[in-house]
Amino acid sequence: MMNYIKKLLYILKYGGKKKKKPRCDIEAAAELHPDTGGGKGGMAAAESKPSPKPEAARDPSLSISDKLDSNFDKLKGIFGGSGDVVFREFYFGKEKTLRGGLIFIDGLVDKNIINQSIIKPMMYDSSYLCSESECEKTPESIESSLLSVGEVQRESETAKLVSHISSGDTVFLVDGFDKAFVVSTRKWENRGIQEPQTEIVVRGPREGFTETLRINTSLLRRKIKSPDLTFESMVIGQRTKTDVCIAYLKGVTPQHIVDELRRRLKSIDTDSILESGYIEQLIEDSPFSLFPVVGNTEKPDVAAAKILEGRAAVIVDGTPFVLTVPYLFIESFQTSEDYYMRYWFASFLRFIRFFAFFITVFAPSIYLAVLTYHAEMIPTPLLFTLAASEEGLPFPIFIEMFLMLIVFEILREAGVRLPRPVGQAVSIVGALVIGQAAVAAGIVSDFTVIVIAITAISSFCVTSQADSGALLRFICYFFGAALGGFGIVVTILGILISLTKQRSLGMPYLSPIAPLVTEDLKDVLIRFPHWKMTNRPKSLEPEDIRRQGDDQMPGAYRNEQ
Amino acid sequence: MNNKKWKLKKAAVTALSALLMLSLSGCWSYQELNNYSYVVGLGIDKGSSPGKVRIIEQLAVPSALKKGGGKDSGGGGTESFWNVESDGDTVFATIRDITRKVQRKPFYGHNRVLVFGSEVAREGIFTYIDFFVRDSEPRATTWMVVAKNKADEILHHKPHLEKIPADKIEKILESHVYTSSYHNIQIREFVENMLSEGQAAVVPIIEIYEQKIVPSESKEEKGGSSRGDSEKKKPDTVLMINNCAVFKDYKMVGQIDNIQARSYSFVTNNAKGGIIVVDSPDGKEKLDIEFFGVKSKVKPVIKDGVPSISVTVKIRCGLGDQQSKKNYGTPEMLKKIGEKVNAEMKKEIMDCISKSKEMKADIFGFGNEIYRKSPKTWKKLKSNWDEEYKKLDVKVKVEANVEGTATIRSIAKPGEDK
Structure with a gap:
């Protein structure tokens, strides 16, 4: 028995390092997990063994020379024989004696700019605009007099040139000049700004973030025109070189949040970032927790609102999901529409959402526990109805309910993954199988179906906690089945303890409820009217607490004082 | 690093102990609904031989109570209730003994009425009531009534409107708010009264009232049938609360009539509503x-x-x-x-x-x-x-x-x- 526990501990320990005998640990881990190589040990392994830097290894000389041919060869060597990398050579100048070369990646560049603003002035205008000696002696003048493009840089480091080319810029090399002109020509096909699929609103802006970082920043910029809105760019991922951007509002977002976020992003050392989920999982405070401590949104208005409350956002190129930190538990129950509709109904919806979350986590377990452990708790007429519907069913309630819970999860997953036209078929089959056939065949009782249906519908009310909710539901279900009401209470306590322990970028996850920040309760259960929310949430510690002037309550004589 | 190790160890121990807790407890007192039968009314009478007690348990039959299932009056359909009786020396032993006749263990958490036969009541119910206060299943909020004759006949009387006699008794007791002419009492209140020195308790008496009118349709429709005359002319009977018993030291010592019971409700703050008949100021009406x-x-x-x-x-x-x-x-x-x-x-x-x-x-x-x-x-x-x-x-x-x-x-x- 002890040996078994020790082995289990080993498995759990796998991924962490042993200081004294690191080799032994990896060996032991490899023994237990033969199919996992030692190098894939997650963050910790990456920490100990830096991942290879591909280009630097292949290219010993760091900067380009003044020979066009050697530069071309060097870059061709770096890019290999990739078909989409275009190397264009041409002559220009008064007597067509100057040799120039363009390097760009087809598909990432705006060909109009290259044709009209680079090649055309070089080939035609240069013949009478620049004297040969001038262009030859001071190639800088090419930039000032010939390149009719908005953004031009001069660069000599090969590595940087390569990354510019990869991101869609055009590199212009001139023979005899040891610097390259980097012309900004980025343009590629992208999905237009569409209504987001995940956060549907009845009232509110319909635009959503797209996969392109620049479009996303522009969407935010259009919401917040203040120059304080700062976008801090960085590149993460050894191989993907994904552009990542921290967005925050200077003077509002607390500096320590931005610093901490930057520190965490900088310490990421991985070769690929394909979605913001990678980053989320690499910067979160408690990696073992069921609850998300980093928020995500697809809507610029939501991101803007969070930034305006004193949070920071992380925009990742290649995904429409923007991360927001710190993320508090209470945010799962707030939607953008809460603030767009009037506060009476918005507050009512808050209650509904809290209730729905409770239902979706606890309804199956409470139903099971009450039926199997606490029959005296059920009102007598209801008890008889329940007992009658359970009469003659083949499975114990525990199995029956568990089957239905699993079937629901299968249906949900199938509904998400299947192409839309087939999805409808799934829902029809699901509804018929679960709703009718199972009851008619006498496999499950109709009450079980009702409870599962309520649970399932409730789970869609609080989407950002939907996955944690589903897992908690199962945990709670097993405890409820084994220990009855006591088990459920134990689970609730466990959940509460884990919630209070959570931090999001150092902020207590459960604030403003625990620790209690009385002033912030106006946006928890009840959404106070806008004219009452004079201050930003105190629990986020914004640098500028005031949001609006005093006395914003509208009224006939308000402005006459 | 040491801290991390310790944390992982802690997590592993927690997970293991949670697993053990789940598996070792073995679903203590897990019961499917269908492993129980549900007692809704309980009668206590004198047993067939002296010194014995007879317990009548009224069990609900859920499948007959379900909407659309069963019939509420006899014949071929399933009865909504099932009365089982057993004789024994003591209450608990007799109650347990009933499981020899009832395959599903009776569950007392939903028992609502406790009917004492008048003989038992006059002799003293102390010997019988202890179980209902002591045991964890029966509730202290169970109603108490005394049958005019035997508890047996009260629990066997098929009620109108309701499907189960115990249901009917409970509902009459609850509708005392419209007359206040009887006192409804739960076991807890009864025992509290008995425990308080020198105090007596008032418990309603239930009897079968014979209606003078014989149902007319049974005369006409079944006139030509083969059924005997005695059955066809049988007058309709109803359960009714009439007068209240006075208990002193767990013994029934006398009765008060309905008007006196109403006065009792007035003094003890239990009167909620009802009609008082008085002479008009001029005495004419x-x-x-x-x-x-x-x-x-x-x-x-x-x-x-x-x-x-x-x-x-x-x-x-x-x-x-x-x-x-x-x-x-x-x-x-x-x-x-x-x-x-x-x-x-x-x-x-x-x-x-x-x-x-x-x-x-x-x-x-x-x-x-x-x-x-x-x-x-x-x-x-x-x-x-x-x-x-x-x-x-x-x-x-x-x-x-x-x-x-x-x-x-x-x-x-x-x-x-x-």
Whole structure:
């Protein structure tokens, strides 16, 4: 028995390092997990063994020379024989004696700019605009007099040139000049700004973030025109070189949040970032927790609102999901529409959402526990109805309910993954199988179906906690089945303890409820009217607490004082 | 690093102990709904041989109670209830013994009525009630009734409207708010009364009332059938609460009638609504006065060691019915009616008190009030409380406030209402 526990501990320990005998640990881990190589040990392994830097290894000389041919060869060597990398050579100048070369990646560049603003002035205008000696002696003048493009840089480091080319810029090399002109020509096909699929609103802006970082920043910029809105760019991922951007509002977002976020992003050392989920999982405070401590949104208005409350956002190129930190538990129950509709109904919806979350986590377990452990708790007429519907069913309630819970999860997953036209078929089959056939065949009782249906519908009310909710539901279900009401209470306590322990970028996850920040309760259960929310949430510690002037309550004589 | 190791260790131990907790507890007291049968009513009678007790358990049959399933009256369909009886020496043993006849273990958490046969009640129910207070399944909120004859026949009487007799009994007990002419009592209150020194308790008596009218359709439709005449002309019977039993030291010592029981409700603050019939101020007709709020206050007064009780009853009421065209809707008239109500109620309450004195049963808990006011006085009185109670001076004051004449003043043409 002890040996078994020790082995289990080993498995759990796998991924962490042993200081004294690191080799032994990896060996032991490899023994237990033969199919996992030692190098894939997650963050910790990456920490100990830096991942290879591909280009630097292949290219010993760091900067380009003044020979066009050697530069071309060097870059061709770096890019290999990739078909989409275009190397264009041409002559220009008064007597067509100057040799120039363009390097760009087809598909990432705006060909109009290259044709009209680079090649055309070089080939035609240069013949009478620049004297040969001038262009030859001071190639800088090419930039000032010939390149009719908005953004031009001069660069000599090969590595940087390569990354510019990869991101869609055009590199212009001139023979005899040891610097390259980097012309900004980025343009590629992208999905237009569409209504987001995940956060549907009845009232509110319909635009959503797209996969392109620049479009996303522009969407935010259009919401917040203040120059304080700062976008801090960085590149993460050894191989993907994904552009990542921290967005925050200077003077509002607390500096320590931005610093901490930057520190965490900088310490990421991985070769690929394909979605913001990678980053989320690499910067979160408690990696073992069921609850998300980093928020995500697809809507610029939501991101803007969070930034305006004193949070920071992380925009990742290649995904429409923007991360927001710190993320508090209470945010799962707030939607953008809460603030767009009037506060009476918005507050009512808050209650509904809290209730729905409770239902979706606890309804199956409470139903099971009450039926199997606490029959005296059920009102007598209801008890008889329940007992009658359970009469003659083949499975114990525990199995029956568990089957239905699993079937629901299968249906949900199938509904998400299947192409839309087939999805409808799934829902029809699901509804018929679960709703009718199972009851008619006498496999499950109709009450079980009702409870599962309520649970399932409730789970869609609080989407950002939907996955944690589903897992908690199962945990709670097993405890409820084994220990009855006591088990459920134990689970609730466990959940509460884990919630209070959570931090999001150092902020207590459960604030403003625990620790209690009385002033912030106006946006928890009840959404106070806008004219009452004079201050930003105190629990986020914004640098500028005031949001609006005093006395914003509208009224006939308000402005006459 | 050490910290991380420790954390992982802790997590592993927690996970393991959670797993063990789940698996080792072995689903303690896990019961499927269908492993139980549900007792809804319980009767206690004398057993067939002396010294034995007979327990009648009324079990609900869920499948027959389900909407659309079963029939509520006999014949071929499933009965909604099933009465099982068993004889034994003691209550608990007999109750357990019933599982020899009932395959699913009876569950007492939903038992609502406890019916005592009159024989048992007169002999004393102390020997039987202990289990229902001690055991964890039966509830302290179970209603108590005494059968006029045997508990057996009450629980076997098929009710109208309801499907289960126990249901019917519970519902009559709950509708006491419309007459207040009987007291409904739960086991807890009963035992509390018994535990408080010198106090008696009032428990409603249930009987089978035979209706004088024989159902007419059974005469016509089944006239030509092969059924015997005796069955076809059998008059309809209903369960009914009539009079209340007075228990002293777990023994039934006497009865109070419905009016006395109403007075009892008035004094003990249990009257919620009902009709008082009084003579009209001019004495020419009877008026029905509906009362909807009663507040009473029992105040013990101790003078030179001699206790007396003053009871003040405040009644909110209104005129509910009259026989003449007279207009009673004037303030003076209402005041006069109020005086009539005062007199009537005072008479009734005094009657109830004297009846209780006759039985030497302190049903109102006056002794308790004296004890609370002055424990010293009570110490002297308690050894001889039965006699002292007989001598106890009780003053009753009734203050009725007739608030109106419901929705009309009188059915009379203008000028006619003299």
